Amino acid sequence: MYDNHQKSLMDKILKLKEEKSVYIIAHYYQRPEVQDIADFVGDSYGMAIAATKCELDIVLVAGVDFMAETAAILCPDKTVLSPEPAATCPMADRVNIEDIIKYKEENPDSMVVSYVNTSAEIKALTDVCCTSSNAVNIINKIPADKKVIFLPDMNLTSYVSEHLSRELDTYPSWCPTHNKLKASEIEKLKEEYPDAVVLVHPECTGEVRQLADYIGSTAGIIKYAEDSQEKTFIIATEEGILHTLAKKCPDKKFILASPELICPNMKSITLEKILDSIENNRTKIEIEESLRIKAHKSLDEMIKWSSN
Numbered sequence: 001m002y003d004n005h006q007k008s009l010m011d012k013i014l015k016l017k018e019e020k021s022v023y024i025i026a027h028y029y030q031r032p033e034v035q036d037i038a039d040f041v042g043d044s045y046g047m048a049i050a051a052t053k054c055e056l057d058i059v060l061v062a063g064v065d066f067m068a069e070t071a072a073i074l075c076p077d078k079t080v081l082s083p084e085p086a087a088t089c090p091m092a093d094r095v096n097i098e099d100i101i102k103y104k105e106e107n108p109d110s111m112v113v114s115y116v117n118t119s120a121e122i123k124a125l126t127d128v129c130c131t132s133s134n135a136v137n138i139i140n141k142i143p144a145d146k147k148v149i150f151l152p153d154m155n156l157t158s159y160v161s162e163h164l165s166r167e168l169d170t171y172p173s174w175c176p177t178h179n180k181l182k183a184s185e186i187e188k189l190k191e192e193y194p195d196a197v198v199l200v201h202p203e204c205t206g207e208v209r210q211l212a213d214y215i216g217s218t219a220g221i222i223k224y225a226e227d228s229q230e231k232t233f234i235i236a237t238e239e240g241i242l243h244t245l246a247k248k249c250p251d252k253k254f255i256l257a258s259p260e261l262i263c264p265n266m267k268s269i270t271l272e273k274i275l276d277s278i279e280n281n282r283t284k285i286e287i288e289e290s291l292r293i294k295a296h297k298s299l300d301e302m303i304k305w306s307s308n
Contacts, residue, residue, distance in 0.1 A: 001032070002033055006033050006271060009033075009271040009272065009275055010033060010036065010037050010271060012275055013037045013271065013274055013275050013278065014037055016275070016278050016279065017037075017039075017060075017278055020058065020278060021056045021057065021058060022056065022058045022059075022060050022081075022278050023039050023040075023054045023056040023058065023059050023060070024037060024038045024039050024040070024059075024060045024062060024274070025038060025039065025040045025041075025042075025047050025050050025051060025054075025059060025060070025061050025062065025063070025071070026038035026040070026041045026047075026061075026062035026063065027041070027042070027043070027044070027047060027062065027063040027064075027067060027240070027266065028041060028042065028043060028218045028219075028222075028238075028240055028241045028244055029063075029218075029238040029239075029240035029241065029263055029266040029267075030062050030063070030240055030266060030267075030269060031240070031267060031269070031270070032240075032243040033271055034062050034269060034270070034271065034274065035240070035243055035244065037271070037274070038062060041244065042219060043131065043132070043133055043217050043218040043219040044063075044067060044070075044116045044117070044131045044132075044133075045116070045131040045133050045134060045217075045219070045302075045306070046219060047061070047063065047067055047070070047071070048070050048071065048074060048116065048131075048299065048303075049303070051070070051071035051074055051075050051078070051080075052074050052075060052303075054075075054078070056078075057077075057078055057079060058078065058079045058081065058281075059071055059075065059078050059079070059080050059081070060080075060081040060082075060083060060274065060277055060278065061080060061081070061082055062083065062269050062274065063087075063266070063269075064087045064088060064089045064265050064266060065082065065085060065087060065088050065089065065092075066089055066092050066116065066117055066118060066119060067116075068080055068081075068082035068085075068285050069119065069120050069285060069287065070116055070299065071285070072285040072286075072287050072292070073120060073123070073287060073292050073295045073296050073299060074296065074299055076289075076292060079281070079284060080284065080285040081277050081278070081281065081282065081283065081284060081285070082277070082283050082285055083269055083270075083273040083274045083276070083277035083283075084268050084269045084270075084273050085283045085285075086268070087265045087266065087268045087269055088265060089117050089265065090175075090176050090265070091117055091152055091153055091173050091174060091175045091176070092117045092118050092119055092122075092152060092173075094152060094172070094173035095118060095119070095122055095151060095152045095171060095173060097121050097122060097125070099171070100112065100122060100125050100149075100151070101125065103149055103169075104125065107147055107149070109146075109147065110146070110147040110148060110149060110169075111127045111128070111142055111146055111147070111148050111149075112125060112126045112127050112148075112149055112151070113126065113127065113128055113129070113130060113135075113138060113139060113142070113148055113149070113150045113151075114126040114128075114129050114130070114150075114151055114152070114298065115129070115130060115131065115132075115135070115150075115151065115152060115153055115156060116129050116130070116131050116299075116302075117152065117153065117175075118151070118152060120287055120291055120292070120295045121291065121295075122151075122152075123294075123295035123298045123299065124291055124294035124295045124298075125294075126295075126298035127298060127301065128298055128301040128302055128305060129298045129299050129301070129302040130302055131217065131302075132156060132201065132202050132203065132216075132217040132218075132220075133216070133217035133219055133220055134302070134305075134306045135150075135156060135159075135160050135202075136160055136163050136164065137305070137306065138302065138305055138306070139160050139164060139166070139168070140164055141305055141308075144166065147169070148168050148169065149168070149169040149170070149171065150168045150169070150170060150171075151170065151171035151173070152171045152173035153173060153174055153175060153203055154170045154171065154172060154173060154174050155174055155175070155178065155179065155202065155203050155204060155205055155206070155209075156202045156203055157170040157171075158170070158206055159202040159206075159209060159215065160202075162206075174203070175203045177238055177260075177261060177262065177263045178201055178203035178204045178205075178236075178237065178238075178261075179203070179204070179205060180258075180260055181204055181205070181208050181236055181257055181258050181260070181261060182207075182208070182258070183205075183207040183208050183210070183211055185257055185258045186198060186208060186211045186234060186236065186257050187211065189234050189255060189257065190211075190234070193232055193234065193255060195230070195232055196230075196232040196233060196234045196255065197213045197214070197228065197230045197232070197233050197234070198211055198212050198213045198214075198233075198234045198236065198257075199212065199213065199214050199216070199221045199224060199225065199233055199234065199235055199236065199237075200212035200214070200215050200216075200236040200237070201215075201216070201217070201218065201221065201236060201237035201238075202215050202216070202217070203237075204236055204237075208236060208257075212236070218237060218238075218241050221235065221237060221241065221245075222241065222244055222245060222248060225245055225248070225249050225252065225254070226248055226249060230252075231251070231252050231253060232252070232253045232255070233245075233252065233253070233254050233255065234255050234257050235254050235255065235256055235257060236257040236258075236261070237261065238261050238262065238263050238266065239256050239261050239262050240263075240266060240267075242254055242256060
């Protein structure tokens, strides 16, 4: 599967991370070779929990910037490394902090619920964070008469709102990778694979979600495929998940809903950058302590609410 150059880099990383006691956490959207050298591969929530449970002092996060920030917020006593700090999340970057401050001033009794796909500054203004895997449960625990703004993904907001039959204020941001998937692309694949089960991430548009047999987070999609008796699946999320699906379900067929379902920011993390990060102990994620404490509260609330 991997060429000699990749194998050499993977061997060097595996040896060096043992020597330097580095724990590697990777997201399902990472390149296959990055997933295969990681100690843990998961979704945003799983990565956050893995960082807190890791017993090593150095954690390397193979994911976009907010994922490394989240680990640093939750684990102040650990050194958190980001092999590619320029790997940002366009959806998170669209959120203007001034908009949230203004909203809170105009709605003092409201609650701010933020997707973990946000900066530390936004998390510091947030009452409770969530991920796509626990958003419905988190929102459902908030009293129905409480005004809520859910940000930044407008597609995830509409999914939660529909699922709970509850009105939520939203923010005009979205995941460019998921948002560009068209319903017509899935309809065309269904003509070719009429028995295929359609598994959709909630960051997709409402038109795409209407065609889903199952809607869920990356971890939810993987579990559904593992548990299902069906053999063919159309996957409507970033293509990196196909690697995990193929490993966990080798006897099943997975078809990517669109060749455009690739996040260039996730894919900017390479074996070369990971090796350099471990060798040179860079780039360390530094968060000012007063900001970290404020941001930690919203993440801590998420973990507490999710465990109840």
